[in-house]
Amino acid sequence: SSGINAEWPLRPGEGIARYISDLSDKSVTILDDYLVPNKQLLARTVEFLAKTQRSATLLQRDSPVMLNLEQTLSKYASEVIVSELKASKRDPEFQFYDQTETKLFAYNVKPAVFDLFLAIAVIAYLGTIYLCVGSIPHGMTYLYQMKKLKSS
Numbered sequence: 001s002s003g004i005n006a007e008w009p010l011r012p013g014e015g016i017a018r019y020i021s022d023l024s025d026k027s028v029t030i031l032d033d034y035l036v037p038n039k040q041l042l043a044r045t046v047e048f049l050a051k052t053q054r055s056a057t058l059l060q061r062d063s064p065v066m067l068n069l070e071q072t073l074s075k076y077a078s079e080v081i082v083s084e085l086k087a088s089k090r091d092p093e094f095q096f097y098d099q100t101e102t103k104l105f106a107y108n109v110k111p112a113v114f115d116l117f118l119a120i121a122v123i124a125y126l127g128t129i130y131l132c133v134g135s136i137p138h139g140m141t142y143l144y145q146m147k148k149l150k151s152s
Contacts, residue, residue: 013037045072 017030045068052065059066061082074080 041072 014029014031018024021030023030048068049065054065061084066082070080070082
């Protein structure tokens with residue numbers, strides 16, 4: 001059992017409505033026939049949104065995106081209110097940028113000089129550690145002889 005019941009086909013949109021409503025009772029129908037999303041309307045809306053600029057600076061009250069969204073929501077909701085949100089000039093929580101189209105320049109540069117410098121630094125560090133560890137017996141012998149000379 002994969003969790004999908006063949007006797008209980010979900011209509012388009014009903015799965016998301018059940019998830020939002022946190023309803024798992026199969027006997028209750030969430031969406032009536034007039035609330036089921038129209039696939040052609042959704043396809044046209046996605047196509048419209050893909051072709052229309054939706055930059056925050058262009059979304060005024062009379063922009064095509066806002067008018068379409070308000071019209072579509074008013075078909076399915078009883079009360080649709082469009083309100084403008086103005087950013088605080090002193091402490092804005094978000095920032096709008098003026099340009100609606102920008103270009104990104106990215107360069108792939110091989111950091112050969114940096115790699116060479118890093119390799120030399122690592123070799124010098126490891127060489128210093130090697131010499132310090134290797135000279136411990138000589139240093140111990142020297143200290144032992146110095147102690148022997150002072151005590152005699």
